[in-house]
Amino acid sequence: MIRVVLPQHLRTLAGVDGEVRLDVQEPPTPSSVLDALEATYPMLRGTIRDQGTAQRRAFVRFFVCGRDISLEPADDPLPDEVASGAEPFRVVGAMAGG
Amino acid sequence: MTGVRLLVGTRKGAFVLTSDESRTEWDVNGPLFAGWEIYHVNASPADPDRIYASQSTGWFGQILQRSDDGGRTWEPVGNEFAYDGVPRTHQWYDGTQHPWEFARVWHLEPSLTDPDTVFAGVEDAALFRSTDGGKTWQELSGLRGHKTGEQWQPGAGGLCLHTILIDPENEDRMFVAISAAGVFRTDDGGETWQPINRGLRSRELPDEEREVGHCVHRIAMHPSRPSTLFMQKHWHVMRSDDGGDSWQKVSGNLPSDFGFPIAVHPHEPETIYVVPIKSDSEHVPPDGKLRVCRSRAGGNEWEALTNGLPQEHCYVNVLRDAMAVDRLDPGGVYFGTTGGQVYASSDSGDSWTAIVHDLPSVLSVEAQTLQ
Numbered sequence: 001m002i003r004v005v006l007p008q009h010l011r012t013l014a015g016v017d018g019e020v021r022l023d024v025q026e027p028p029t030p031s032s033v034l035d036a037l038e039a040t041y042p043m044l045r046g047t048i049r050d051q052g053t054a055q056r057r058a059f060v061r062f063f064v065c066g067r068d069i070s071l072e073p074a075d076d077p078l079p080d081e082v083a084s085g086a087e088p089f090r091v092v093g094a095m096a097g098g
Numbered sequence: 099m100t101g102v103r104l105l106v107g108t109r110k111g112a113f114v115l116t117s118d119e120s121r122t123e124w125d126v127n128g129p130l131f132a133g134w135e136i137y138h139v140n141a142s143p144a145d146p147d148r149i150y151a152s153q154s155t156g157w158f159g160q161i162l163q164r165s166d167d168g169g170r171t172w173e174p175v176g177n178e179f180a181y182d183g184v185p186r187t188h189q190w191y192d193g194t195q196h197p198w199e200f201a202r203v204w205h206l207e208p209s210l211t212d213p214d215t216v217f218a219g220v221e222d223a224a225l226f227r228s229t230d231g232g233k234t235w236q237e238l239s240g241l242r243g244h245k246t247g248e249q250w251q252p253g254a255g256g257l258c259l260h261t262i263l264i265d266p267e268n269e270d271r272m273f274v275a276i277s278a279a280g281v282f283r284t285d286d287g288g289e290t291w292q293p294i295n296r297g298l299r300s301r302e303l304p305d306e307e308r309e310v311g312h313c314v315h316r317i318a319m320h321p322s323r324p325s326t327l328f329m330q331k332h333w334h335v336m337r338s339d340d341g342g343d344s345w346q347k348v349s350g351n352l353p354s355d356f357g358f359p360i361a362v363h364p365h366e367p368e369t370i371y372v373v374p375i376k377s378d379s380e381h382v383p384p385d386g387k388l389r390v391c392r393s394r395a396g397g398n399e400w401e402a403l404t405n406g407l408p409q410e411h412c413y414v415n416v417l418r419d420a421m422a423v424d425r426l427d428p429g430g431v432y433f434g435t436t437g438g439q440v441y442a443s444s445d446s447g448d449s450w451t452a453i454v455h456d457l458p459s460v461l462s463v464e465a466q467t468l469q
Contacts, residue, residue, distance in 0.1 A: 009133060009158060013174065043174035047158040051178045059157040093157045 002028055002078075003088035004037055010048070010091065014041040019088060028083050030062055031074040048091055059094040102424045103168070103466040104442075105149065106434055107136035110458035112151055114169045119426055121444040124453045130172065131163065138419055138462045140206045145213035146466060150232060152203040152218070160202050162218075164232050175232035179203070179220055182239035188222065189251040198222045198242070205419060207262035210269060219259030223250060223276045225288065238288035241274065246293060246310045253277035253313050253332075260418055261317050265324040273327065273342060278313035281329070283342050294342030298331060315358045316418040320367035328370050328397070330360040330418070335372055337397050348397025353384045359421035363446060364429040368396040371431060371447060373416040382413040390433070392447050406450035407441065414439070419462035426467060434460025 004020040011017065022036040031054070038045045049056050054074070056062070061070040064082050081087040104115040104124075111129025130136075134153045142148040147168045153161040160179065163172045179200050190196035201221040209215035214231040224242045226235040250257060258277055265271035270287040273294075280295040298312045313332035320326065329336040329345065333356050336345040349355035354374040363369035370393050376384045383389065387409045389402040414437035424430035431447050434440045438457040441450045 007157075009155070013158075013161065043161070046160065046177050052180055057157070057159060 001085045002033055002036070002082065003085055004033065005088045005090045007091060007093040009093070010044060013043055013047065016041075021085075026083065027077040028089075029075050029077055030069065030072075030089070033078070033089050034074075061092045061094060063090040063092055064088075099468055101468050102426065102430060103141075103146075103468055104422075104432060104440065104453075105139035105141065105151075105169070105462075105464040105466065106440060106457065106460060107139050107151070107419075107462035108434075108438070108458035108460050109135055112136040112139050112153075113454070113457060115440065115453055121424075121426070121430055121442060124442075126454060127169070129458075130169075131161075134161070135202075136461065137202060138205050138464075140208060140464050141466045142208040142213040142216075143210050144208070146468060148208070148213040148231075150206045150208060150216055152206055154202040160200070162203065162232050176228065176234050179218070179224075179226055179235050180237070181224060181242070182237040186242075187248060188257060189249055191252060195248060198224070200224075201256060204258045204260045205262055207264065210264055210266055217262050217264075217272075219262050219274060221256045221258040222252075223257045223259040223279065225259055225262070225274055227288065238284075240289050241282060241284070241291045244282070244291055244293070246279070249310050250276065250279035251311060261314075263317060263319050263327075265319075266321045267324055271324070271341075273317060273319070275314040275317050275329075277315065278332075279310045280312040280314055281317060281327075281342055294338075295345070296343065297338075297345030297347075298336065299334070299347075300332065302332070316360050318360045318362050318370070320362040323367045326367065326396075328360050328362060330357050330372055332356065332378060335360065335397060348393070350393070350398035350400055352391055352400050353389070353402070357416075358418040359416055359433065361421045361423050361431065363431075364423045364425045365427065366394065366429075366446075369394045369446070370396065371421065372400075373421070373433065375415060381415045386410055386412050388412040388414065388435075390431070390443075390447055390450075403443075403447045403450070405448060406443075406452075417461055420460050422463045422465040424465040424467045430465065432463050432465050434463045436460065 002024045101118040106113040111132040113128030116125045137152045139151040149165040151163040164175045185198040187195035205219040207217045218226040225238045261275035263273040282291045299306045315330045317329045325341045327338045335349045357375045361371045388407045391400040414435035421433040431443045436459045
Protein backbone atom coordinates (compact mmCIF):
# COMPACT_ATOMS: atom_id res chain seq x y z
CA MET A 1 0.00 0.00 0.00
CA ILE A 2 1.45 3.34 -1.09
CA ARG A 3 0.50 6.48 0.80
CA VAL A 4 0.22 9.67 -1.27
CA VAL A 5 -0.08 13.17 0.15
CA LEU A 6 -1.66 15.66 -2.22
CA PRO A 7 -1.71 19.46 -2.01
CA GLN A 8 -4.94 20.98 -0.78
CA HIS A 9 -6.29 22.03 -4.20
CA LEU A 10 -5.87 18.52 -5.58
CA ARG A 11 -7.45 16.93 -2.49
CA THR A 12 -10.45 19.18 -3.02
CA LEU A 13 -10.60 18.33 -6.71
CA ALA A 14 -10.38 14.60 -5.99
CA GLY A 15 -12.86 14.83 -3.14
CA VAL A 16 -10.54 13.32 -0.52
CA ASP A 17 -9.71 14.55 2.97
CA GLY A 18 -6.43 13.07 4.10
CA GLU A 19 -3.84 10.83 2.51
CA VAL A 20 -4.64 8.68 -0.49
CA ARG A 21 -3.77 4.97 -0.29
CA LEU A 22 -3.08 3.07 -3.47
CA ASP A 23 -2.21 -0.46 -4.48
CA VAL A 24 0.80 -0.27 -6.79
CA GLN A 25 2.69 -3.15 -8.34
CA GLU A 26 6.17 -3.82 -6.86
CA PRO A 27 8.55 -2.10 -7.16
CA PRO A 28 6.70 1.22 -7.10
CA THR A 29 8.10 4.12 -9.09
CA PRO A 30 6.95 7.75 -9.36
CA SER A 31 5.47 6.88 -12.72
CA SER A 32 3.54 3.84 -11.50
CA VAL A 33 2.28 5.69 -8.42
CA LEU A 34 0.94 8.49 -10.61
CA ASP A 35 -0.59 5.94 -13.00
CA ALA A 36 -2.46 4.38 -10.08
CA LEU A 37 -3.42 7.78 -8.70
CA GLU A 38 -4.88 8.94 -12.02
CA ALA A 39 -6.68 5.63 -12.56
CA THR A 40 -8.39 5.96 -9.18
CA TYR A 41 -9.00 9.70 -9.44
CA PRO A 42 -9.33 10.52 -13.17
CA MET A 43 -10.12 14.17 -12.39
CA LEU A 44 -6.42 14.53 -11.48
CA ARG A 45 -5.25 13.74 -15.00
CA GLY A 46 -3.29 16.66 -16.35
CA THR A 47 -2.92 18.39 -13.00
CA ILE A 48 0.37 16.79 -11.94
CA ARG A 49 1.84 15.83 -15.31
CA ASP A 50 1.01 16.50 -18.92
CA GLN A 51 -1.52 14.05 -20.36
CA GLY A 52 0.30 13.78 -23.66
CA THR A 53 3.98 13.75 -22.68
CA ALA A 54 3.74 12.62 -19.01
CA GLN A 55 6.14 15.44 -18.15
CA ARG A 56 5.79 16.80 -14.60
CA ARG A 57 4.16 20.21 -14.50
CA ALA A 58 6.71 22.93 -13.84
CA PHE A 59 5.35 24.05 -10.44
CA VAL A 60 4.76 20.56 -9.04
CA ARG A 61 7.46 18.69 -7.10
CA PHE A 62 7.75 15.18 -5.66
CA PHE A 63 9.25 14.52 -2.21
CA VAL A 64 9.99 11.23 -0.44
CA CYS A 65 11.75 10.73 2.89
CA GLY A 66 12.51 14.46 3.06
CA ARG A 67 14.18 14.44 -0.34
CA ASP A 68 13.19 16.18 -3.58
CA ILE A 69 13.14 13.52 -6.30
CA SER A 70 11.43 15.66 -8.94
CA LEU A 71 14.38 15.62 -11.31
CA GLU A 72 15.15 11.92 -10.94
CA PRO A 73 13.95 9.44 -13.57
CA ALA A 74 10.24 8.72 -13.19
CA ASP A 75 10.84 4.98 -13.61
CA ASP A 76 13.41 4.66 -10.81
CA PRO A 77 12.20 2.53 -7.86
CA LEU A 78 11.02 4.49 -4.85
CA PRO A 79 12.74 3.91 -1.46
CA ASP A 80 11.70 0.91 0.63
CA GLU A 81 10.14 3.22 3.22
CA VAL A 82 7.69 4.45 0.57
CA ALA A 83 7.10 0.97 -0.85
CA SER A 84 6.27 -0.33 2.61
CA GLY A 85 3.95 2.55 3.43
CA ALA A 86 6.12 3.83 6.28
CA GLU A 87 6.71 7.10 4.43
CA PRO A 88 4.36 8.85 1.99
CA PHE A 89 4.96 9.96 -1.59
CA ARG A 90 4.37 13.71 -1.42
CA VAL A 91 3.07 15.80 -4.32
CA VAL A 92 3.89 19.42 -3.51
CA GLY A 93 2.83 22.64 -5.19
CA ALA A 94 5.84 24.94 -5.49
CA MET A 95 5.82 27.75 -2.95
CA ALA A 96 5.26 31.27 -4.17
CA GLY A 97 5.40 34.18 -1.82
CA GLY A 98 7.09 37.40 -1.02
CA MET B 99 -38.43 31.10 -11.11
CA THR B 100 -38.33 34.05 -13.46
CA GLY B 101 -35.20 36.04 -12.88
CA VAL B 102 -31.52 36.35 -13.57
CA ARG B 103 -28.54 34.19 -12.69
CA LEU B 104 -25.17 35.89 -13.01
CA LEU B 105 -22.19 33.59 -13.54
CA VAL B 106 -19.10 35.40 -12.30
CA GLY B 107 -15.55 34.17 -12.81
CA THR B 108 -12.80 35.67 -10.65
CA ARG B 109 -9.11 35.25 -9.88
CA LYS B 110 -10.01 33.17 -6.82
CA GLY B 111 -13.13 31.23 -7.67
CA ALA B 112 -16.59 31.46 -9.20
CA PHE B 113 -19.70 33.09 -7.80
CA VAL B 114 -23.33 32.66 -8.74
CA LEU B 115 -25.55 35.69 -8.08
CA THR B 116 -29.29 35.13 -8.37
CA SER B 117 -32.27 37.48 -8.33
CA ASP B 118 -35.92 37.46 -9.28
CA GLU B 119 -37.07 39.64 -12.16
CA SER B 120 -37.11 42.78 -10.02
CA ARG B 121 -33.29 42.50 -9.86
CA THR B 122 -33.19 44.34 -6.57
CA GLU B 123 -32.23 41.59 -4.09
CA TRP B 124 -29.41 39.22 -4.93
CA ASP B 125 -28.43 35.91 -3.42
CA VAL B 126 -24.67 35.36 -3.54
CA ASN B 127 -23.34 31.81 -3.72
CA GLY B 128 -19.61 31.15 -3.66
CA PRO B 129 -16.76 30.94 -3.92
CA LEU B 130 -16.97 27.80 -6.01
CA PHE B 131 -13.59 26.24 -6.86
CA ALA B 132 -12.03 28.54 -4.27
CA GLY B 133 -8.47 29.61 -4.96
CA TRP B 134 -8.54 28.74 -8.67
CA GLU B 135 -8.72 31.22 -11.53
CA ILE B 136 -12.09 30.97 -13.20
CA TYR B 137 -11.72 32.58 -16.58
CA HIS B 138 -15.26 31.91 -17.73
CA VAL B 139 -18.56 30.35 -16.69
CA ASN B 140 -21.28 30.01 -19.29
CA ALA B 141 -24.63 28.27 -19.58
CA SER B 142 -26.31 26.42 -22.42
CA PRO B 143 -29.06 28.45 -24.12
CA ALA B 144 -30.78 25.13 -24.80
CA ASP B 145 -30.75 23.92 -21.18
CA PRO B 146 -30.44 26.53 -18.42
CA ASP B 147 -29.34 23.87 -15.92
CA ARG B 148 -26.29 22.97 -17.99
CA ILE B 149 -23.35 25.22 -17.10
CA TYR B 150 -19.68 24.93 -18.01
CA ALA B 151 -16.78 26.51 -16.10
CA SER B 152 -13.12 26.96 -16.97
CA GLN B 153 -10.97 26.44 -13.87
CA SER B 154 -7.18 26.76 -13.90
CA THR B 155 -4.03 27.65 -12.03
CA GLY B 156 -0.41 27.97 -13.07
CA TRP B 157 0.37 25.08 -10.71
CA PHE B 158 -2.13 22.43 -11.71
CA GLY B 159 -3.24 23.49 -15.19
CA GLN B 160 -6.69 23.34 -16.71
CA ILE B 161 -9.85 21.77 -15.31
CA LEU B 162 -13.25 21.87 -17.01
CA GLN B 163 -16.25 21.72 -14.70
CA ARG B 164 -19.84 20.95 -15.65
CA SER B 165 -23.07 21.41 -13.75
CA ASP B 166 -26.35 19.75 -14.73
CA ASP B 167 -28.44 21.37 -12.00
CA GLY B 168 -28.02 25.08 -12.49
CA GLY B 169 -24.77 25.38 -10.57
CA ARG B 170 -25.70 23.58 -7.36
CA THR B 171 -23.34 20.65 -7.97
CA TRP B 172 -20.41 20.27 -10.33
CA GLU B 173 -18.25 17.52 -11.76
CA PRO B 174 -14.90 17.74 -13.52
CA VAL B 175 -15.12 16.62 -17.14
CA GLY B 176 -12.47 16.36 -19.84
CA ASN B 177 -9.45 18.61 -19.65
CA GLU B 178 -7.24 17.29 -22.45
CA PHE B 179 -6.82 19.97 -25.10
CA ALA B 180 -4.39 18.44 -27.57
CA TYR B 181 -3.57 20.45 -30.66
CA ASP B 182 -4.32 18.62 -33.86
CA GLY B 183 -1.21 17.31 -35.60
CA VAL B 184 2.14 19.04 -35.37
CA PRO B 185 1.60 22.21 -33.32
CA ARG B 186 3.72 24.45 -35.61
CA THR B 187 4.78 27.94 -34.54
CA HIS B 188 3.46 31.48 -34.20
CA GLN B 189 5.19 34.81 -33.77
CA TRP B 190 6.61 35.50 -30.31
CA TYR B 191 6.93 38.89 -28.58
CA ASP B 192 10.44 39.38 -29.95
CA GLY B 193 9.47 38.53 -33.51
CA THR B 194 10.90 35.01 -33.48
CA GLN B 195 8.81 31.91 -34.06
CA HIS B 196 7.50 30.07 -30.97
CA PRO B 197 5.77 26.70 -30.69
CA TRP B 198 2.05 26.65 -29.92
CA GLU B 199 1.61 25.73 -26.23
CA PHE B 200 -1.69 25.20 -24.45
CA ALA B 201 -2.10 27.42 -21.37
CA ARG B 202 -5.80 27.69 -20.49
CA VAL B 203 -9.38 28.00 -21.67
CA TRP B 204 -10.39 31.63 -21.89
CA HIS B 205 -13.94 31.34 -23.16
CA LEU B 206 -16.67 28.69 -23.33
CA GLU B 207 -19.52 29.06 -25.81
CA PRO B 208 -22.25 26.42 -25.64
CA SER B 209 -24.18 25.57 -28.80
CA LEU B 210 -27.44 27.45 -29.21
CA THR B 211 -29.38 24.20 -29.65
CA ASP B 212 -27.48 21.25 -28.15
CA PRO B 213 -26.45 21.30 -24.46
CA ASP B 214 -23.76 18.67 -25.08
CA THR B 215 -22.00 20.72 -27.75
CA VAL B 216 -19.72 23.46 -26.49
CA PHE B 217 -16.84 25.41 -27.99
CA ALA B 218 -13.71 26.44 -26.10
CA GLY B 219 -11.41 29.30 -27.05
CA VAL B 220 -7.96 28.68 -25.65
CA GLU B 221 -4.49 30.16 -25.20
CA ASP B 222 -2.33 29.65 -27.29
CA ALA B 223 -5.07 30.56 -29.72
CA ALA B 224 -7.15 27.67 -30.99
CA LEU B 225 -10.77 26.62 -31.10
CA PHE B 226 -11.88 23.29 -29.63
CA ARG B 227 -15.28 21.61 -29.70
CA SER B 228 -16.86 19.00 -27.49
CA THR B 229 -20.01 17.14 -28.55
CA ASP B 230 -20.27 14.97 -25.43
CA GLY B 231 -20.84 17.53 -22.73
CA GLY B 232 -17.19 18.39 -22.24
CA LYS B 233 -15.84 14.85 -21.78
CA THR B 234 -13.62 15.01 -24.88
CA TRP B 235 -12.36 17.89 -26.97
CA GLN B 236 -11.31 18.08 -30.61
CA GLU B 237 -9.55 21.02 -32.21
CA LEU B 238 -11.14 22.73 -35.20
CA SER B 239 -7.69 23.02 -36.65
CA GLY B 240 -8.63 24.77 -39.87
CA LEU B 241 -8.48 28.00 -37.89
CA ARG B 242 -4.97 27.65 -36.50
CA GLY B 243 -3.87 26.14 -39.78
CA HIS B 244 -4.77 29.28 -41.70
CA LYS B 245 -1.85 30.48 -43.79
CA THR B 246 -1.51 33.55 -41.56
CA GLY B 247 -1.06 31.45 -38.39
CA GLU B 248 2.67 31.97 -38.17
CA GLN B 249 2.06 35.75 -38.12
CA TRP B 250 -0.25 35.63 -35.07
CA GLN B 251 1.35 37.17 -32.02
CA PRO B 252 0.37 37.30 -28.35
CA GLY B 253 -1.13 40.39 -26.79
CA ALA B 254 -0.12 41.40 -23.29
CA GLY B 255 -2.46 38.75 -21.89
CA GLY B 256 -1.16 36.00 -24.16
CA LEU B 257 -2.18 34.65 -27.56
CA CYS B 258 -5.78 34.01 -26.58
CA LEU B 259 -8.94 33.13 -28.45
CA HIS B 260 -11.37 35.05 -26.27
CA THR B 261 -14.59 35.56 -28.24
CA ILE B 262 -16.83 33.03 -29.98
CA LEU B 263 -20.07 34.19 -31.62
CA ILE B 264 -22.49 31.76 -33.24
CA ASP B 265 -24.90 33.04 -35.89
CA PRO B 266 -28.39 32.12 -34.59
CA GLU B 267 -29.74 31.98 -38.14
CA ASN B 268 -27.01 29.66 -39.38
CA GLU B 269 -24.94 27.75 -36.82
CA ASP B 270 -22.37 26.91 -39.50
CA ARG B 271 -21.38 30.57 -39.42
CA MET B 272 -19.25 31.56 -36.46
CA PHE B 273 -16.95 34.41 -35.59
CA VAL B 274 -13.94 34.21 -33.29
CA ALA B 275 -11.56 36.91 -32.10
CA ILE B 276 -7.93 36.47 -31.12
CA SER B 277 -5.50 38.83 -29.41
CA ALA B 278 -3.48 39.80 -31.26
CA ALA B 279 -4.46 38.30 -34.60
CA GLY B 280 -7.91 39.71 -35.26
CA VAL B 281 -11.34 38.37 -36.21
CA PHE B 282 -11.96 35.22 -38.24
CA ARG B 283 -15.16 33.82 -39.75
CA THR B 284 -16.22 30.36 -40.77
CA ASP B 285 -19.20 29.61 -43.00
CA ASP B 286 -18.85 25.83 -42.91
CA GLY B 287 -19.10 24.91 -39.24
CA GLY B 288 -15.45 25.53 -38.45
CA GLU B 289 -13.71 23.60 -41.21
CA THR B 290 -12.27 26.65 -42.95
CA TRP B 291 -11.76 30.21 -41.79
CA GLN B 292 -10.96 33.58 -43.24
CA PRO B 293 -9.59 36.67 -41.52
CA ILE B 294 -12.10 39.54 -41.60
CA ASN B 295 -10.12 42.56 -40.54
CA ARG B 296 -10.49 44.93 -43.50
CA GLY B 297 -10.89 48.47 -42.23
CA LEU B 298 -9.09 47.90 -38.95
CA ARG B 299 -6.12 50.16 -38.41
CA SER B 300 -3.58 49.53 -35.66
CA ARG B 301 -0.86 52.10 -35.39
CA GLU B 302 1.21 49.66 -33.34
CA LEU B 303 1.81 47.66 -36.55
CA PRO B 304 4.46 48.55 -39.13
CA ASP B 305 1.76 48.01 -41.76
CA GLU B 306 -1.28 49.53 -40.07
CA GLU B 307 -3.74 47.77 -42.37
CA ARG B 308 -2.28 44.29 -42.55
CA GLU B 309 -4.58 41.26 -42.79
CA VAL B 310 -3.81 39.94 -39.28
CA GLY B 311 -2.03 41.20 -36.18
CA HIS B 312 -4.79 43.45 -34.84
CA CYS B 313 -5.47 43.36 -31.11
CA VAL B 314 -9.22 42.86 -31.07
CA HIS B 315 -10.42 42.91 -27.47
CA ARG B 316 -14.03 41.79 -27.90
CA ILE B 317 -16.77 41.53 -30.50
CA ALA B 318 -20.54 41.43 -29.95
CA MET B 319 -23.67 40.75 -31.96
CA HIS B 320 -27.42 41.17 -31.51
CA PRO B 321 -29.13 37.87 -32.30
CA SER B 322 -31.69 39.54 -34.58
CA ARG B 323 -28.95 41.05 -36.78
CA PRO B 324 -26.16 38.51 -37.04
CA SER B 325 -24.44 40.34 -39.89
CA THR B 326 -23.92 43.43 -37.77
CA LEU B 327 -20.91 43.12 -35.49
CA PHE B 328 -19.55 45.55 -32.94
CA MET B 329 -15.93 45.55 -31.82
CA GLN B 330 -13.88 47.02 -29.02
CA LYS B 331 -10.36 46.97 -30.39
CA HIS B 332 -7.20 47.81 -28.43
CA TRP B 333 -7.89 51.34 -29.55
CA HIS B 334 -11.05 52.15 -31.55
CA VAL B 335 -14.65 51.01 -31.40
CA MET B 336 -15.69 49.55 -34.74
CA ARG B 337 -18.78 48.16 -36.47
CA SER B 338 -19.44 45.97 -39.47
CA ASP B 339 -22.72 45.58 -41.32
CA ASP B 340 -21.56 42.90 -43.72
CA GLY B 341 -20.58 40.02 -41.46
CA GLY B 342 -17.11 41.39 -40.89
CA ASP B 343 -16.13 41.89 -44.53
CA SER B 344 -15.50 45.56 -43.77
CA TRP B 345 -15.30 47.66 -40.63
CA GLN B 346 -15.95 51.31 -39.86
CA LYS B 347 -14.76 53.27 -36.86
CA VAL B 348 -17.60 54.48 -34.60
CA SER B 349 -15.65 55.86 -31.65
CA GLY B 350 -17.26 59.29 -32.10
CA ASN B 351 -17.28 61.37 -28.92
CA LEU B 352 -16.06 58.70 -26.48
CA PRO B 353 -13.76 60.08 -23.76
CA SER B 354 -11.34 57.31 -24.75
CA ASP B 355 -11.84 54.59 -27.34
CA PHE B 356 -9.50 52.19 -25.58
CA GLY B 357 -11.28 49.49 -23.58
CA PHE B 358 -12.06 45.82 -23.31
CA PRO B 359 -15.75 44.77 -23.26
CA ILE B 360 -18.55 45.68 -25.64
CA ALA B 361 -22.18 44.59 -25.35
CA VAL B 362 -25.44 45.02 -27.26
CA HIS B 363 -28.76 45.83 -25.61
CA PRO B 364 -31.05 42.78 -25.50
CA HIS B 365 -33.98 44.46 -27.28
CA GLU B 366 -32.41 47.37 -29.18
CA PRO B 367 -29.92 46.15 -31.81
CA GLU B 368 -28.45 49.63 -32.27
CA THR B 369 -27.87 50.26 -28.57
CA ILE B 370 -24.36 49.33 -27.50
CA TYR B 371 -22.22 49.69 -24.39
CA VAL B 372 -18.50 50.13 -23.79
CA VAL B 373 -16.38 51.07 -20.77
CA PRO B 374 -13.76 53.66 -21.73
CA ILE B 375 -10.31 53.09 -20.28
CA LYS B 376 -7.64 55.77 -20.33
CA SER B 377 -4.93 54.00 -22.29
CA ASP B 378 -3.11 50.76 -22.97
CA SER B 379 -0.32 51.82 -20.63
CA GLU B 380 -2.56 52.65 -17.65
CA HIS B 381 -5.68 50.44 -17.85
CA VAL B 382 -7.78 52.67 -15.57
CA PRO B 383 -10.87 54.81 -16.19
CA PRO B 384 -10.16 58.34 -17.49
CA ASP B 385 -10.07 60.96 -14.72
CA GLY B 386 -10.81 58.32 -12.05
CA LYS B 387 -14.46 58.21 -13.20
CA LEU B 388 -16.05 54.86 -13.94
CA ARG B 389 -18.37 55.40 -16.87
CA VAL B 390 -20.32 53.06 -19.07
CA CYS B 391 -20.84 54.73 -22.42
CA ARG B 392 -24.00 53.95 -24.33
CA SER B 393 -24.78 54.67 -27.94
CA ARG B 394 -28.35 54.35 -29.16
CA ALA B 395 -27.25 54.96 -32.73
CA GLY B 396 -24.95 51.98 -33.15
CA GLY B 397 -21.93 54.12 -32.41
CA ASN B 398 -20.48 57.59 -33.03
CA GLU B 399 -22.89 59.35 -30.63
CA TRP B 400 -22.25 58.29 -27.05
CA GLU B 401 -23.62 59.28 -23.65
CA ALA B 402 -21.80 58.61 -20.39
CA LEU B 403 -23.85 56.64 -17.84
CA THR B 404 -22.69 57.53 -14.35
CA ASN B 405 -25.68 57.24 -12.01
CA GLY B 406 -24.55 54.91 -9.23
CA LEU B 407 -20.98 54.51 -10.50
CA PRO B 408 -17.99 56.05 -8.67
CA GLN B 409 -17.05 59.41 -10.15
CA GLU B 410 -13.85 60.06 -8.26
CA HIS B 411 -10.79 58.05 -7.22
CA CYS B 412 -11.82 54.98 -9.21
CA TYR B 413 -8.96 53.04 -10.78
CA VAL B 414 -10.38 49.63 -11.65
CA ASN B 415 -10.51 47.95 -15.04
CA VAL B 416 -13.31 45.99 -16.71
CA LEU B 417 -12.01 42.99 -18.61
CA ARG B 418 -13.23 41.79 -22.00
CA ASP B 419 -15.57 39.02 -20.83
CA ALA B 420 -16.84 40.92 -17.80
CA MET B 421 -19.93 42.59 -19.28
CA ALA B 422 -23.25 40.95 -20.08
CA VAL B 423 -26.93 41.67 -20.65
CA ASP B 424 -30.07 39.79 -19.62
CA ARG B 425 -33.22 39.46 -21.76
CA LEU B 426 -35.78 40.86 -19.33
CA ASP B 427 -37.76 44.01 -20.06
CA PRO B 428 -36.44 46.58 -19.37
CA GLY B 429 -33.08 45.16 -20.28
CA GLY B 430 -30.48 44.49 -17.61
CA VAL B 431 -26.79 45.26 -18.04
CA TYR B 432 -24.03 43.93 -15.78
CA PHE B 433 -20.29 44.28 -15.46
CA GLY B 434 -17.56 43.24 -13.05
CA THR B 435 -14.35 45.06 -12.19
CA THR B 436 -10.81 44.17 -11.29
CA GLY B 437 -11.63 45.71 -7.89
CA GLY B 438 -14.19 43.00 -7.18
CA GLN B 439 -17.40 44.93 -7.73
CA VAL B 440 -20.26 43.62 -9.85
CA TYR B 441 -22.53 46.44 -10.99
CA ALA B 442 -26.08 45.87 -12.20
CA SER B 443 -28.52 48.06 -14.06
CA SER B 444 -32.13 46.97 -14.51
CA ASP B 445 -32.99 50.01 -16.64
CA SER B 446 -30.71 49.64 -19.65
CA GLY B 447 -27.87 51.49 -17.96
CA ASP B 448 -29.64 54.60 -16.71
CA SER B 449 -28.75 53.71 -13.10
CA TRP B 450 -26.38 51.26 -11.48
CA THR B 451 -26.07 49.42 -8.18
CA ALA B 452 -23.16 47.36 -6.89
CA ILE B 453 -24.52 43.89 -6.14
CA VAL B 454 -21.24 42.93 -4.45
CA HIS B 455 -18.28 45.14 -3.58
CA ASP B 456 -15.44 42.92 -2.52
CA LEU B 457 -15.13 39.83 -4.66
CA PRO B 458 -11.72 38.82 -6.00
CA SER B 459 -10.75 40.53 -9.25
CA VAL B 460 -13.52 39.76 -11.75
CA LEU B 461 -12.52 38.02 -14.97
CA SER B 462 -15.93 37.33 -16.52
CA VAL B 463 -19.65 37.90 -16.13
CA GLU B 464 -22.45 36.07 -17.95
CA ALA B 465 -26.15 36.75 -17.44
CA GLN B 466 -28.64 33.91 -17.64
CA THR B 467 -32.27 34.89 -18.02
CA LEU B 468 -34.44 32.34 -16.22
CA GLN B 469 -38.04 32.05 -17.42
